Amino acid sequence: MEYAVQMKNISKSFGSINANSNVNIDIYKGEILALLGENGSGKTTLMNILSGIYYPDSGQIFVSGKEVSISSPKEAFNHHIGMIHQHFKLVDVFSAVENTVLGIEDEKFDLKAATKRIEDICGRYGFEVNPQQKVYDMSVSQKQTLEIVKALYRGADVLILDEPTAVLTPQETQRLFNVIRSMKADGKSIVIITHKLNEVMEISDRVAVLRKGHYIGEVETKDTDPQKLTDMMVGRAVSLNIRRTDPVNPVKRLEVNNLSVRNSEGVQVLKNISFTAYGGEILGIAGISGCGQKELLESIAGLQKAESGSSIKYYAPDGSVNEMIGLKPAEIMDMGVHLSFVPEDRLGMGLVGSMGMSDNMMLKSYRNSPGPFTDRSPSKKLAETVKEELEVMTPSINTPVRKLSGGNVQKVLVGREISAVPTVLMTAYAVRGLDINTSYTIYNLLAEQKEQGVAVIYVGEDLDVLIELCDRIIVLCGGELNDVVDARTVSKEEIGYKMTYLTGRGSDPREDKQ
Amino acid sequence: MNEHKPLVHIVKRTDIRWWKAWIIRLLSVAAALIVCAAVIYAIVKLNPLKVYGSMWNGAFGTKRRSWVTVRDTMMLLCIGIGLAPAFKMRFWNIGAEGQILIGGVATAACMIFLGKLMPTWLLLIVMFAASIAAGAIWGLIPALFKARWNTNETLFTLMMNYVAIQLTSFFVSLWEHPAGSNSVGIINQSGKEGWFPALLGNQYTLNVIIVTILTLGMFIYLRYSKHGYEITIVGESERTARYAGISVKRVIIRTMCLSGAICGVSGFIAVSGASHTISTATAGGRGFTAIIVAWLAKFNAFVMILISLLLVFLEAGAGQIASDYNLNEYASKIIIGIILFFILGSEFFINYRLVFRRKESTR
Ligand SMILES: Nc1ncnc2c1ncn2[C@@H]1O[C@H](COP(=O)(O)OP(=O)(O)OP(=O)(O)O)[C@@H](O)[C@H]1O
Ligand SMILES: [Mg+2]
Numbered sequence: 001m002e003y004a005v006q007m008k009n010i011s012k013s014f015g016s017i018n019a020n021s022n023v024n025i026d027i028y029k030g031e032i033l034a035l036l037g038e039n040g041s042g043k044t045t046l047m048n049i050l051s052g053i054y055y056p057d058s059g060q061i062f063v064s065g066k067e068v069s070i071s072s073p074k075e076a077f078n079h080h081i082g083m084i085h086q087h088f089k090l091v092d093v094f095s096a097v098e099n100t101v102l103g104i105e106d107e108k109f110d111l112k113a114a115t116k117r118i119e120d121i122c123g124r125y126g127f128e129v130n131p132q133q134k135v136y137d138m139s140v141s142q143k144q145t146l147e148i149v150k151a152l153y154r155g156a157d158v159l160i161l162d163e164p165t166a167v168l169t170p171q172e173t174q175r176l177f178n179v180i181r182s183m184k185a186d187g188k189s190i191v192i193i194t195h196k197l198n199e200v201m202e203i204s205d206r207v208a209v210l211r212k213g214h215y216i217g218e219v220e221t222k223d224t225d226p227q228k229l230t231d232m233m234v235g236r237a238v239s240l241n242i243r244r245t246d247p248v249n250p251v252k253r254l255e256v257n258n259l260s261v262r263n264s265e266g267v268q269v270l271k272n273i274s275f276t277a278y279g280g281e282i283l284g285i286a287g288i289s290g291c292g293q294k295e296l297l298e299s300i301a302g303l304q305k306a307e308s309g310s311s312i313k314y315y316a317p318d319g320s321v322n323e324m325i326g327l328k329p330a331e332i333m334d335m336g337v338h339l340s341f342v343p344e345d346r347l348g349m350g351l352v353g354s355m356g357m358s359d360n361m362m363l364k365s366y367r368n369s370p371g372p373f374t375d376r377s378p379s380k381k382l383a384e385t386v387k388e389e390l391e392v393m394t395p396s397i398n399t400p401v402r403k404l405s406g407g408n409v410q411k412v413l414v415g416r417e418i419s420a421v422p423t424v425l426m427t428a429y430a431v432r433g434l435d436i437n438t439s440y441t442i443y444n445l446l447a448e449q450k451e452q453g454v455a456v457i458y459v460g461e462d463l464d465v466l467i468e469l470c471d472r473i474i475v476l477c478g479g480e481l482n483d484v485v486d487a488r489t490v491s492k493e494e495i496g497y498k499m500t501y502l503t504g505r506g507s508d509p510r511e512d513k514q
Numbered sequence: 515m516n517e518h519k520p521l522v523h524i525v526k527r528t529d530i531r532w533w534k535a536w537i538i539r540l541l542s543v544a545a546a547l548i549v550c551a552a553v554i555y556a557i558v559k560l561n562p563l564k565v566y567g568s569m570w571n572g573a574f575g576t577k578r579r580s581w582v583t584v585r586d587t588m589m590l591l592c593i594g595i596g597l598a599p600a601f602k603m604r605f606w607n608i609g610a611e612g613q614i615l616i617g618g619v620a621t622a623a624c625m626i627f628l629g630k631l632m633p634t635w636l637l638l639i640v641m642f643a644a645s646i647a648a649g650a651i652w653g654l655i656p657a658l659f660k661a662r663w664n665t666n667e668t669l670f671t672l673m674m675n676y677v678a679i680q681l682t683s684f685f686v687s688l689w690e691h692p693a694g695s696n697s698v699g700i701i702n703q704s705g706k707e708g709w710f711p712a713l714l715g716n717q718y719t720l721n722v723i724i725v726t727i728l729t730l731g732m733f734i735y736l737r738y739s740k741h742g743y744e745i746t747i748v749g750e751s752e753r754t755a756r757y758a759g760i761s762v763k764r765v766i767i768r769t770m771c772l773s774g775a776i777c778g779v780s781g782f783i784a785v786s787g788a789s790h791t792i793s794t795a796t797a798g799g800r801g802f803t804a805i806i807v808a809w810l811a812k813f814n815a816f817v818m819i820l821i822s823l824l825l826v827f828l829e830a831g832a833g834q835i836a837s838d839y840n841l842n843e844y845a846s847k848i849i850i851g852i853i854l855f856f857i858l859g860s861e862f863f864i865n866y867r868l869v870f871r872r873k874e875s876t877r
Pocket of ligand 1 (some may be wrong): 014017036037041043281
């Protein structure tokens with residue numbers, strides 16, 4: 001096979017952190033290479049070097065056998081290398097075609113011709129892009145597609161995708177994989193970074209593994225399996241099990257009745273939702289993304305206005321019952337109802353990028369200390385504990401969290417919520433972007449919370465995990481509660497079906513159809 | 515294609531020792547002085563050392579000049595201290611100029627109408643309170659609109675300046691003294707009612723005391739108080755603030771009241787502690803200069819002292835060389851420009867490192 005790119009002895013450090021040390025990686029023409037490694041192992045840094053965002057401290061890069069020097073993204077494109085980042089770089093008010101031609105200097109500005117070329121690219125690989133659509137009207141997956149088209153438009157032969165599936169639904173992921181396959185068939189090389197091992201097994205030809213900035217090795221996908229890959233990443237044998245105990249005398253914590261919510265555009269996003277959550281159990285929420293999970297959690301947390309007639313009752317451990325609709329978010333938090341929502345851009349909600357771990361720890365609790373001044377000693381201690389327990393990779397607890405790798409940022413967020421000793425703990429997409437080992441740490445932390453009597457509400461995309469982790473699962477479909485199922489007996493297919501078709505509560509979907 | 519490594523590439527520094535940063539800053543000042551010397555010699559054929567001497571002379575040449583320098587530094591610092599919380603919250607308060615004027619007008623009104631009615635110590639307290647209230651209101655108005663209707667605060671605060679200027683000229687014509695002078699003149703010149711008293715043998719001691727207390731207070735407020743913590747969060751991300759249960763509107767309104775109030779106090783100091791008169795020139799553009807002070811110091815109250823002093827020193831020095839050597843004002847402005855350019859430039863070298871291509875890799 002022919003080399004598309006060879007990276008030799010690449011090193012790059014940030015201050016005292018060696019993000020890459022003497023990494024060697026080869027990318028062949030017409031192959032899909034998966035780049036694997038724990039959070040903070042240097043995957044993004046390595047690919048940023050290849051795409052001209054960072055310049056390596058030392059090492060060589062060869063493109064098609066010739067040594068090159070890549071000191072800007074533009075030069076990377078001159079060598080036909082394009083990267084799709086975790087954070088999209090699109091101009092919101094521009095249309096797809098305008099974004100595509102933006103910044104291409106040596107070409108006449110001809111939108112008609114560009115539109116034609118975009119349509120050609122879409123036809124060839126099976127993308128669905130409307131060239132005239134404005135970016136602000138696009139879903140996350142559409143924006144990602146546009147980024148890929150943009151890279152291809154600029155003539156990329158090597159395409160790097162940094163955790164493209166972290167923000168996609170399973171259906172969207174399948175669509176992405178289809179276009180990746182057709183690009184491969186066209187002779188392009190694709191590097192994909194992902195933490196989901198089933199995806200690695202499904203899409204890649206070869207896997208390269210990094211650990212703590214070092215290159216560990218590579219294997220052919222057909223010769224390996226998820227367990228072997230995990231051991232390679234972590235450097236020792238790890239077990240991937242979720243410990244699920246039966247709920248022990250569950251107590252009623254939350255009673256949601258007839259909850260209806262309209263979003264800021266006046267569209268009804270939740271319709272007459274009613275359910276109960278118990279302390280000592282994990283209640284899962286399944287649904288296609290955007291079908292109301294976010295609004296549901298946010299209305300419980302007091303961040304969304306509910307329609308009149310809705311009711312959310314909180315049964316406190318001391319026996320008192322409170323209506324939560326109309327309360328301020330801070331009041332709800334003080335009652336012990338905590339929400340951790342991991343948004344698509346991770347930093348946007350819940351963490352302050354310029355502050356260190358320590359100061360971020362007190363984001364929700366700083367009010368509790370008496371007097372006008374903040375008391376930083378508890379948060380310092382907490383930061384040290386979280387750093388230790390979740391193995392957060394950071395030079396110090398005062399390093400701005402913006403400088404941490406994506407997964408480590410998230411450990412800080414989840415660690416804080418769990419340590420707040422809530423009575424109701426709602427988490428959404430808690431493992432988005434986390435490596436497999438840490439994901440299981442989080443699952444088991446949630447299970448531990450449940451065992452201690454916390455009512456855990458878990459929103460997640462991975463149905464396998466939902467079924468393994470939760471006790472009961474609410475299935476949402478288009479803003480309505482379709483069914484509540486027992487996680488121990490339900491099948492993945494059944495949940496998938498109920499996510500897409502309204503079946504009516506409790507009735508068997510298959511009977512309905514006859 | 516001929517592939518070559520770039521001659522030099524820029525790397526962001528992640529950690530720099532504080533003393534290294536200060537060495538870079540000092541070097542940049544030295545470099546600025548050398549370049550200025552060359553420019554001075556090339557353009558006006560003067561001995562640069564003498565010119566520098568005369569700059570120093572302008573700022574610190576006599577005891578009185580030194581105290582004027584201190585007074586002006588305190589004034590600029592006070593405004594910078596007022597702007598810091600707003601800017602830290604990413605609220606673009608361009609309206610310090612107006613907030614100073616309004617604070618000054620309130621002070622002048624108290625001096626004129628209450629001067630004979632109460633002892634000076636009480637009058638000072640009343641004026642202090644009045645200037646705080648006036649400045650706070652001037653800060654509150656744009657904040658309310660921002661919180662309620664999300665209006666653009668940059669435009670709004672800027673326009674509030676012009677309203678304040680118009681109001682000031684209205685009051686100047688109302689309080690005109692003597693008639694026909696088109697100015698208020700020195701207020702209470704005979705009895706000095708409402709003037710800052712000389713403390714410890716100096717006229718400006720009180721200015722220093724007030725501003726020092728404000729500086730210390732602001733440092734502690736921003737760094738250690740719950741309010742300061744909230745300001746940082748709102749400035750960074752409003753969504754995060756909402757998630758943390760912070761009422762963004764309340765923080766915006768509260769912080770802008772504070773910002774306006776401190777700028778109002780600068781108006782009080784300018785009128786009662788320095789000029790003893792009010793005119794549309796009382797703020798004199800310092801409301802804008804103080805923006806530089808706040809940003810260059812990255813809102814660190816103590817660094818603001820240094821930067822205010824530098825700016826005031828340069829201003830005084832420039833005035834002095836202009837008069838000593840009969841130079842055009844612009845010639846001295848060029849020198850200020852060069853020095854500022856180098857100091858701003860040094861921040862680049864503190865944040866980034868240049869890595870040069872090594873010999874052996876050139877082919
Ligand atoms: N701009 C930066 N400044 C300082 N440190 C950085 C910077 N970028 C990355 N790092 C550090 O370099 C290391 C590698 O980070 P990188 O983002 O490459 O990890 P990653 O493998 O992509 O992790 P993840 O799976 O969490 O995205 C981390 O320890 C991170 O903290
Ligand atoms: Mg990464």
